[in-house]
Amino acid sequence: MSKIYFVSDLHLFANRSLGERYLQTIAQKASEAKTFVLGGDIFDFRWARRETVGHAVDEAVQWLHELTRGCPDCQFHYLLGNHDSLEMFTTRLAELEKEAENLAHERFYIRIGSSIFLHGDVADGHMDAEALADSRKKWTNHKKRGGFLSGLYDLIVATRIHSPIPYLVYPRGVVAKRILTYLGAIGQGPDAGVRNVYFGHIHRAMSDYEYGGLTFHNGGAPIKGVRFRILEAVE
Numbered sequence: 001m002s003k004i005y006f007v008s009d010l011h012l013f014a015n016r017s018l019g020e021r022y023l024q025t026i027a028q029k030a031s032e033a034k035t036f037v038l039g040g041d042i043f044d045f046r047w048a049r050r051e052t053v054g055h056a057v058d059e060a061v062q063w064l065h066e067l068t069r070g071c072p073d074c075q076f077h078y079l080l081g082n083h084d085s086l087e088m089f090t091t092r093l094a095e096l097e098k099e100a101e102n103l104a105h106e107r108f109y110i111r112i113g114s115s116i117f118l119h120g121d122v123a124d125g126h127m128d129a130e131a132l133a134d135s136r137k138k139w140t141n142h143k144k145r146g147g148f149l150s151g152l153y154d155l156i157v158a159t160r161i162h163s164p165i166p167y168l169v170y171p172r173g174v175v176a177k178r179i180l181t182y183l184g185a186i187g188q189g190p191d192a193g194v195r196n197v198y199f200g201h202i203h204r205a206m207s208d209y210e211y212g213g214l215t216f217h218n219g220g221a222p223i224k225g226v227r228f229r230i231l232e233a234v235e
Helices: 019-031 051-069 087-099 129-139 149-157 166-171 172-185
Strands: 005-007 033-038 075-079 103-105 109-112 115-118 196-199 206-211 214-218 231-233
Touching: 005 019, 019 033, 019 051, 033 109, 051 075, 051 087, 075 109, 075 115, 087 103, 172 196, 172 206, 172 214, 196 231
Parallel strands: 005 033, 033 075, 075 103, 115 196, 196 214
Antiparallel strands: 005 231, 109 115, 206 214
């Protein structure tokens, strides 16, 4: 029961997501784990194909309730991303946290031993804590996208036009440098004893990529044309 798992970017409720295929696996691994970090964008409220955002939030909270209740010996950490930073959801998440003793949520990062977990949207630019907080603000009350834009997005994914984008936008060295800069700014870099970084957001799987005294790990995303896996982390 000493295992730690990390998963991110399921983008549940969005048509492009294949995340539902992994929900049973997540529950199984959680039943065997000491700690499970849900690393942001687990739900996608912007692209949710539900009648309303409220319906999607209800469904998300119910799933979390069942997951935490079904694995009482596992400590869950819900780490917010950009697509699930919706204020309606974070309010409900805080309420659920009071009921579920084995659930805690954090906005930006979690430190466990020599490992740090973050969603990874700091890879979008050179950010410190203030810049990341400002970047997240635009997601707190965003509206669900309409049917036309959702259909267009689905077409892009179906044709796999999106597949090379993470490799073009997020070169590994650039991503690692930006994350290292952010970690240094918040006092959580190699000098603070951090050795491993687990993150999501970029939809590009990375294994044991070394840069600046850190080793970076990314599980990708369960989207057609993108590699994905649930990561086992070290403490």
